[in-house]
Amino acid sequence: MLLAEQLHHSFGAVKALDGISFSVRPGQTLAIFGPNGAGKTTLLKVLAGLIRPQKGRAHVEGGRRAIGWIGHQAQLYNQLTVRENLRFWASLYDVVPPPELLARLGLEEHADRPVRALSRGLVQRVAIARALVHDPAVLLLDEPFTGLDRTAAETLGRLLAQHADAGGGRATVLVTHNVEEGTGLATDVAFMRAGRFVHFGPRAGRGAQQVSEEYRNAIA
Amino acid sequence: MRLPEPLRHTWAVASKDLLIEFRSRTAIISAAMFVVLVLLVFTFARDPTAVAAIDLAPSILWVTLTFAAVLALNRAFQLELENQALDGLLLAPIGRSSIYLGKLIANLLFVGTVELIGVPLLALFFNISVWPYAAPLALVIVLATVGFVSVGTLFSAMTVRTRVSELLLAVLVLPFMIPPLMWAARATGPLLAGRPLSDITGWLKMLAAYDIVFVGLALLLFPATVNE
Numbered sequence: 001m002l003l004a005e006q007l008h009h010s011f012g013a014v015k016a017l018d019g020i021s022f023s024v025r026p027g028q029t030l031a032i033f034g035p036n037g038a039g040k041t042t043l044l045k046v047l048a049g050l051i052r053p054q055k056g057r058a059h060v061e062g063g064r065r066a067i068g069w070i071g072h073q074a075q076l077y078n079q080l081t082v083r084e085n086l087r088f089w090a091s092l093y094d095v096v097p098p099p100e101l102l103a104r105l106g107l108e109e110h111a112d113r114p115v116r117a118l119s120r121g122l123v124q125r126v127a128i129a130r131a132l133v134h135d136p137a138v139l140l141l142d143e144p145f146t147g148l149d150r151t152a153a154e155t156l157g158r159l160l161a162q163h164a165d166a167g168g169g170r171a172t173v174l175v176t177h178n179v180e181e182g183t184g185l186a187t188d189v190a191f192m193r194a195g196r197f198v199h200f201g202p203r204a205g206r207g208a209q210q211v212s213e214e215y216r217n218a219i220a
Numbered sequence: 221m222r223l224p225e226p227l228r229h230t231w232a233v234a235s236k237d238l239l240i241e242f243r244s245r246t247a248i249i250s251a252a253m254f255v256v257l258v259l260l261v262f263t264f265a266r267d268p269t270a271v272a273a274i275d276l277a278p279s280i281l282w283v284t285l286t287f288a289a290v291l292a293l294n295r296a297f298q299l300e301l302e303n304q305a306l307d308g309l310l311l312a313p314i315g316r317s318s319i320y321l322g323k324l325i326a327n328l329l330f331v332g333t334v335e336l337i338g339v340p341l342l343a344l345f346f347n348i349s350v351w352p353y354a355a356p357l358a359l360v361i362v363l364a365t366v367g368f369v370s371v372g373t374l375f376s377a378m379t380v381r382t383r384v385s386e387l388l389l390a391v392l393v394l395p396f397m398i399p400p401l402m403w404a405a406r407a408t409g410p411l412l413a414g415r416p417l418s419d420i421t422g423w424l425k426m427l428a429a430y431d432i433v434f435v436g437l438a439l440l441l442f443p444a445t446v447n448e
Contacts, residue, residue: 075308
């Protein structure tokens with residue numbers, strides 16, 4: 001369970017968050033779409049506790065231990081192997097990497113290769129493994145499709161959907177400017193502009209094309 | 221026996237840094253090469269008839285080690301910027317102090333390795349005997365190193381997100397390194413001249429006090445330097 005109440009945050013004169021409130025329950029995937037500079041990454045960082053909001057409150061049930069983060073930067077060490085990276089990140093959560101994790105993400109044959117030797121698509125898979133290594137109840141995704149080709153993006157989408165459905169459902173918040181790729185994963189969508197939600201509600205079966213059109217109208 | 225949680229996290233961060241450095245060896249090789257070159261330059265540039273090697277050696281040793289340490293400290297948080305791993309560390313349920321102490325331990329071992337190369341080379345190039353005074357000299361080196369590495373690790377975190385982090389680190393940290401550097405040089409001189417340990421206890425106490433104050437201050441200030 002994730003809760004945001006009246007979040008306000010500015011960088012100088014620029015309002016990154018301007019009174020944002022919402023909640024995400026287990027099993028819910030909220031996709032937040034917005035142009036560059038809308039405040040999406042700031043919102044995610046506030047939810048993760050990486051930025052303290054100037055006003056308002058963000059609460060994640062279970063605290064930092066319950067959060068998994070996937071961004072367009074992999075948060076991995078290039079010189080370490082896939083296995084060493086996962087072992088390190090798991091140790092910070094006082095767990096050992098689940099043995100089936102590498103297989104689930106198709107990384108078994110790459111486990112002993114250094115991250116610097118992997119393709120961008122594989123690195124993103126390792127980043128997912130890193131984010132899931134402690135089985136988080138809440139997943140925060142910051143532009144996870146950036147730099148991926150279509151096949152890699154589809155694979156990533158499938159893996160994220162599997163995780164969102166697993167174990168009775170996880171709460172997921174995804175921020176992206178790519179409506180096409182984000183809509184497929186979402187149970188709920190929000191459009192963000194200048195630090196505010198200009199739309200928030202269930203996707204209700206609408207396809208990417210329809211959501212895209214509504215997004216263009218709302219942001220225009 | 222299982223270590224307490226903060227110590228486990230501290231060791232996880234330190235061992236990760238050491239493994240990365242063991243794999244890449246870039247910083248250790250640059251720092252070691254720097255030490256060798258500086259000592260060589262001083263060896264050939266000095267006039268042995270003007271100042272005795274024993275009088276010059278302590279200053280040269282500490283100036284060399286200080287600049288080599290600055291080179292080494294630059295890398296402490298640079299590797300966390302790669303792929304934004306720092307955000308992952310800050311997001312993990314570990315204390316900020318564990319991150320700082322992990323980095324400090326890795327940096328101490330790293331700078332210690334550079335010192336293990338530098339001291340024998342100094343003895344060789346300047347033809348001075350350090351072996352009879354190895355234990356007290358090691359004590360001076362450990363106390364001084366803890367002092368300037370604790371400050372350097374904090375400033376390394378502070379400057380890593382800036383555009384000119386390498387220059388800024390040197391500019392900010394060198395003034396704070398002057399006291400331990402000066403006291404260490406003052407303590408090393410009498411040691412190499414064969415004077416008893418009791419002659420340098422004052423310097424040792426000052427180095428120890430500096431260590432306690434600055435490790436404590438760094439632990440207090442570190443969370444503020446890494447939080448956005």
